[in-house]
Amino acid sequence: MAHTPGIGALLGGMDGEDLDAFLPGDERWLATVMHRWFFETGDAVGPAGIPVSCLARVFDGWTGTIVVAVDGWAHEFAPPEETSAIEVLDLIVRYGSRRGGAWSWSMRATDDLDNSGYRYRGIATISSTVPFELILSGTTRTRLGLLGTYAGQLTYSADLVFVDGDPPDLLLEENAERVSVMVPSQGLVLEGAVGAGRGGGITQASADVDRGAVGLERAEESGTVTLWAPYDELVDIEAELAHKTWDVGFGGEHSGRVRVRGLARDRRGPDITRCSLSAAVVAVSL
Amino acid sequence: MTVAYPDWLPGVAWIHARYNARYGSRFSIGADVVTWTTGGFAWPWQWFGCLTGLPPDWALDFDADGRMQMTGVSEASITATDRLLAAFGYDTVPGEVLPSAMSHPSVCPSPLSIPLQNCDPPERVDREAERQFVLDTFSRGHGDVYGGSDVWRFRNIVLDRPALRALRVGYVTGRIMVSPWSAYEHYVAEAWVPGAAGFLEGQFLGFEAGGWDDPTTRLFWRCSLLLARPTSEE
Numbered sequence: 001m002a003h004t005p006g007i008g009a010l011l012g013g014m015d016g017e018d019l020d021a022f023l024p025g026d027e028r029w030l031a032t033v034m035h036r037w038f039f040e041t042g043d044a045v046g047p048a049g050i051p052v053s054c055l056a057r058v059f060d061g062w063t064g065t066i067v068v069a070v071d072g073w074a075h076e077f078a079p080p081e082e083t084s085a086i087e088v089l090d091l092i093v094r095y096g097s098r099r100g101g102a103w104s105w106s107m108r109a110t111d112d113l114d115n116s117g118y119r120y121r122g123i124a125t126i127s128s129t130v131p132f133e134l135i136l137s138g139t140t141r142t143r144l145g146l147l148g149t150y151a152g153q154l155t156y157s158a159d160l161v162f163v164d165g166d167p168p169d170l171l172l173e174e175n176a177e178r179v180s181v182m183v184p185s186q187g188l189v190l191e192g193a194v195g196a197g198r199g200g201g202i203t204q205a206s207a208d209v210d211r212g213a214v215g216l217e218r219a220e221e222s223g224t225v226t227l228w229a230p231y232d233e234l235v236d237i238e239a240e241l242a243h244k245t246w247d248v249g250f251g252g253e254h255s256g257r258v259r260v261r262g263l264a265r266d267r268r269g270p271d272i273t274r275c276s277l278s279a280a281v282v283a284v285s286l
Numbered sequence: 287m288t289v290a291y292p293d294w295l296p297g298v299a300w301i302h303a304r305y306n307a308r309y310g311s312r313f314s315i316g317a318d319v320v321t322w323t324t325g326g327f328a329w330p331w332q333w334f335g336c337l338t339g340l341p342p343d344w345a346l347d348f349d350a351d352g353r354m355q356m357t358g359v360s361e362a363s364i365t366a367t368d369r370l371l372a373a374f375g376y377d378t379v380p381g382e383v384l385p386s387a388m389s390h391p392s393v394c395p396s397p398l399s400i401p402l403q404n405c406d407p408p409e410r411v412d413r414e415a416e417r418q419f420v421l422d423t424f425s426r427g428h429g430d431v432y433g434g435s436d437v438w439r440f441r442n443i444v445l446d447r448p449a450l451r452a453l454r455v456g457y458v459t460g461r462i463m464v465s466p467w468s469a470y471e472h473y474v475a476e477a478w479v480p481g482a483a484g485f486l487e488g489q490f491l492g493f494e495a496g497g498w499d500d501p502t503t504r505l506f507w508r509c510s511l512l513l514a515r516p517t518s519e520e
Contacts, residue, residue: 073363073385094377098393099385102293189502253447255504 054107054122054183055225056084058245058257064138068092070099070130079140084247085181088140089124090254101130104252109183120233122181127155143180179240184227190248192223193258193283221283225258231273238263241279259284294394294448296351297401301453301511302463302472303490304329305336305398309457310368310380315341315356322370327461330399330469333374348470352399354392361386373398373457394448397455399469403444403506408464408486408513411437435514438486440464444499445507462490464513488515 060082067076075095079088089105097103107122124144126134134150141147145158225248227237245259258281265275304327311322324336334346344358354374356364363386364371366378375392376384384390395401413419419437445453465485467475496509 071385073383075382077379095382098377098382190504191501250503251505255447 052106052108052251053188054086054181054249055188055241056086056122056181056247056249057179057240058082058084058087058247059180062088062138062140062143064136064140066092066095066140067133067135068096068099069133069135070096070101070128073099074133075099084257085122085124085144086247086249086254088144089126092126092134093252096126096128096132099132101128101132103128106252107181107183107249109185120182120185120229120237121179122183123158124181125155125157129154182237182240184229184237185233186228186230188225188227188248190223190225190250190256190258190281193221193225193256193281222261223258223281223283225260225279225281227277227279229277231275234265234275234277238265238277241277245284246281257284258282295401295403295446297403297449297468299402299405299464299466300352300468301400301402301458302330302465302469302485303398303400303458304461305333305373306457309373310370312367313371314365314367315344315358316362318344319367329463329472330396331473334473348468348473349391350468350470352395352401352468352470354396354469356390358388361388363387364390372455375399375452395452396469397452397457400445400449400453400458401468402449403446404508405443405464405466406441408438408440411439411512413437434517435489436517437491438488438513438515439494440511440513443493443496443509443511445509447505447507450507459490461487462513463487464511486513486515488513 062079062081062083065076065078066088067074069075075098077091077095079091086107093103093105104127106125106127108125109120110123124146131152131154132150133152134146134156136144136146146156147159148156150156225246227234229237241260241263245257247254248256248258258279260279260281262280264278264280266278267275305322306327307322307325313320318339318341320337320339322336323338328336331348337346340346341358341362343360344356344362347355347357349355354376364376364384366372366376366380366382366384368380371378373396375394375396376390377392377394378384411419463485465472467485491512491514494510494512496507498504499506499508
């Protein structure tokens with residue numbers, strides 16, 4: 001039977017290992033695939049087939065400054081004292097784009113197993129269509145893993161994965177290092193936890209003349225972050241997530257800030273090692 | 287590549303709000319200080335008339351997609367003294383200097399001119415039939431906020447993420463306009479009339495609950511908007 005050739009395709013997993021839809025040869029979750037198919041028009045930043053969704057821990061102690069320069073036009077700024085790698089990358093890209101070119105950042109998992117044997121830890125890449133310069137200092141430099149000298153190129157990748165030596169969480173004393181950015185190898189989805197303003201109804205409509213929109217309210221809103229990955233990776237991600245605040249990034253953009261309230265592994269079938277991880281979250285203000 | 291900043295989609299309809307002189311009043315083109323001279327409020331297409339101190343060889347204009355353009359015959363840097371430049375869609379922080387160039391286009395949607403990817407024609411809300419409005423009036427205890435005004439609902443308002451970011455600045459407040467025309471089209475149009483085929487101007491009451499078109503990518507937000515306007519105005 002004849003059919004019209006498509007401009008894209010939905011691909012199902014064929015190996016019997018999992019019922020989710022993957023691309024052959026590289027396990028990526030369908031949503032990620034669709035996102036890239038719809039919204040990416042050029043070559044991917046970094047190697048092809050990398051996950052583009054990630055979680056970045058929001059924590060304090062960000063110090064130092066970032067200088068972004070294009071063609072000698074520099075702008076220096078300091079990230080908030082409490083923030084996440086995603087938010088800082090967003091700031092770099094925004095400040096950079098005002099000096100010229102189209103900018104983007106992306107996050108991928110480490111290529112090699114790190115010292116702890118995990119692949120999901122994030123490495124950032126910052127790209128622009130014009131050569132640019134980056135100068136970082138303080139903990140911002142070490143936390144982003146951008147330890148080198150960056151000038152005159154279109155793309156810079158971090159040297160190190162995002163880890164820091166903060167005192168371990170009381171609940172997780174076995175983990176001496178806290179992972180700051182995680183890239184689940186089979187993707188993640190954030191449902192609910194909108195965190196955007198919503199109408200308070202006619203009753204609560206009142207004008208804030210200085211900056212607030214009428215009737216817009218910041219309300220606590222619950223949601224779920226679901227993560228897919230091989231079992232061992234999920235177990236480690238579960239330990240990292242704990243009761244922390246995380247920024248969620250999709251496709252090189254900050255998509256929401258959530259606080260983890262609870263975690264559950266949802267089994268898929270009789271094999272206990274086949275599961276996904278669900279984190280009950282609430283949206284928190286940016 | 288991944289979604290590159292500053293990419294954003296021009297609207298098929300727009301939410302326009304008025305600039306409040308309290309937000310900020312100056313920026314510099316080279317050494318020339320451009321000052322906002324008018325008190326009170328101004329729609330986007332009235333902005334250019336509110337500014338003085340523009341260098342003689344520089345001009346301000348809108349692009350057809352709603353983007354603002356500052357162009358001159360020689361290169362100059364632009365310094366954002368306060369939040370005025372950010373309100374035009376330049377996404378600057380106070381004190382930031384934009385590199386020397388002969389043309390400076392805005393880089394994101396203005397927080398006062400929000401592009402919409404979709405907007406259904408307005409429907410008049412039946413305040414007696416919709417229980418929530420009766421309950422709101424009841425719980426308020428002292429009448430409706432806008433008395434006997436009609437409340438209009440715009441369904442299927444769709445915003446992309448840059449538009450949402452602009453919205454969250456919080457300048458969409460008070461008297462707004464939901465319009466099929468960009469700031470540029472309002473700026474150049476001589477004869478446009480309010481009504482069903484055109485814009486609707488009124489008091490912004492707020493957005494009703496919405497959701498992401500695709501929660502896995504969170505690129506487009508769909509919601510509805512409530513607007514109040516006196517019954518006598520059609």
